[in-house]
Amino acid sequence: xxxxxxxxLFVSKNSNDNDYITQAVxxxxxxxxxxxxxxxxxxxxxxxxxxxxxxxxxxxxxxxQDNPLIVHISSLNMLxxxxxxxxxxxxxxxxxFWPGPFTIVxxxxxxxxxxxxxxxxxxxxxxxxxxxxxxxxxxxxFPLAAPSANLSGLPSPxxxxxxxxxxxxxxxxxxxxxxxxxxLESTVVSFAVNPxxxxxxxxxxxxxxxxxxxxxxxxxxxxxxxxxxIPVASPGMKYKHYSPKCNITIIDSDFDSFKAFVEEKKNVCxxxxxxxxxxxxxxxxxxxxxxxxxxxxFKLFNALRSLDDKNFAECFARCPNKKGIGLAVYNRxxxxxxxxxxxx
Ligand code: TXA
Ligand code: MG
Numbered sequence: 001x002x003x004x005x006x007x008x009l010f011v012s013k014n015s016n017d018n019d020y021i022t023q024a025v026x027x028x029x030x031x032x033x034x035x036x037x038x039x040x041x042x043x044x045x046x047x048x049x050x051x052x053x054x055x056x057x058x059x060x061x062x063x064x065q066d067n068p069l070i071v072h073i074s075s076l077n078m079l080x081x082x083x084x085x086x087x088x089x090x091x092x093x094x095x096x097f098w099p100g101p102f103t104i105v106x107x108x109x110x111x112x113x114x115x116x117x118x119x120x121x122x123x124x125x126x127x128x129x130x131x132x133x134x135x136x137x138x139x140x141x142f143p144l145a146a147p148s149a150n151l152s153g154l155p156s157p158x159x160x161x162x163x164x165x166x167x168x169x170x171x172x173x174x175x176x177x178x179x180x181x182x183x184l185e186s187t188v189v190s191f192a193v194n195p196x197x198x199x200x201x202x203x204x205x206x207x208x209x210x211x212x213x214x215x216x217x218x219x220x221x222x223x224x225x226x227x228x229x230i231p232v233a234s235p236g237m238k239y240k241h242y243s244p245k246c247n248i249t250i251i252d253s254d255f256d257s258f259k260a261f262v263e264e265k266k267n268v269c270x271x272x273x274x275x276x277x278x279x280x281x282x283x284x285x286x287x288x289x290x291x292x293x294x295x296x297x298f299k300l301f302n303a304l305r306s307l308d309d310k311n312f313a314e315c316f317a318r319c320p321n322k323k324g325i326g327l328a329v330y331n332r333x334x335x336x337x338x339x340x341x342x343x344x
């Protein structure tokens with residue numbers, strides 16, 4: 001799969017020039033796979049009702065077959081044929097958070113091939129808010145299955161350049177648009193169970209969800225390592241993820257203790273907050289501001305990719321605050337660090 005020519009489809013600044021949509025739709029309708037921007041991360045899209053196209057997503061990413069995909073829609077009309085039930089609680093969340101970084105898991109209908117959902121009897125659905133993504137889905141008139149457009153195991157791509165680096169020659173096209181403005185993936189909530197369960201924290205915070213679903217249950221996999229041999233609610237959470245080659249350890253401490261700890265080590269680098277690099281004598285990559293979780297979300301995956309671009313082997317990371325979208329930042333960093341945390 002490494003010998004395809006990957007087309008670059010550029011989004012024109014002229015809003016009347018929709019050539020990139022026409023071309024993306026043509027490729028998708030013919031069963032091709034196209035990377036598209038979304039507000040969370042770039043996604044690798046295929047017609048969700050075309051089993052062969054979906055199979056090619058798994059192949060291009062090297063994704064394990066038992067990790068199900070999210071199906072992207074542009075209207076509620078598109079959702080109804082894909083599910084067996086749409087409970088009231090899920091409807092309320094859709095009203096509050098769609099279009100946006102929120103994914104709803106529901107009992108699936110037969111319109112979605114089993115491969116999309118890795119054999120589960122549920123389907124994950126999301127209506128993205130990114131205009132380019134919405135326009136492409138609308139024009140396709142079929143739902144798009146789309147995981148993050150990275151090679152499996154690597155950090156999710158927040159720019160078209162990241163996608164090109166991972167998947168050039170392995171996919172049909174990449175839509176080049178602006179960088180993803182949230183920077184980490186959607187929140188995943190299952191409504192196939194009662195009470196609803198948070199499977200993955202993301203762009204919509206637990207605090208926001210609790211305003212609508214006060215009894216939401218947080219799955220154990222959100223902040224702890226799970227046994228690979230037992231079945232899990234969200235298969236994606238069991239894999240090594242978001243992981244550069246560089247070995248990362250999170251240091252849960254204040255800045256002074258962090259500084260003392262890393263400066264004692266040889267040949268290491270620090271993943272720290274903006275401004276701290278001036279106070280540290282080791283090489284640094286920053287990921288956002290200490291008191292601004294959204295800026296950390298926006299920068300984290302880019303920072304993780306930079307560790308490998310600079311060939312760092314060993315990295316110690318500052319621990320993010322876990323409130324709001326910070327829980328998602330912590331969840332991703334924890335996986336990038338293979339759950340290695342040192343508390344000082
Ligand atoms: O923001 C996002 O969600 C991005 C953009 C492209 O929309 N997509 C994304 O997809 O992050 P992916 O494949 O990297 O992550 C999908 C997550 C995985 O953790 C997967 O296990 C879970 O959603 N998932 C998908 N279908 C599921 C289902 N039926 N039940 C439980 N979890 C499911
Ligand atoms: Mg992913």
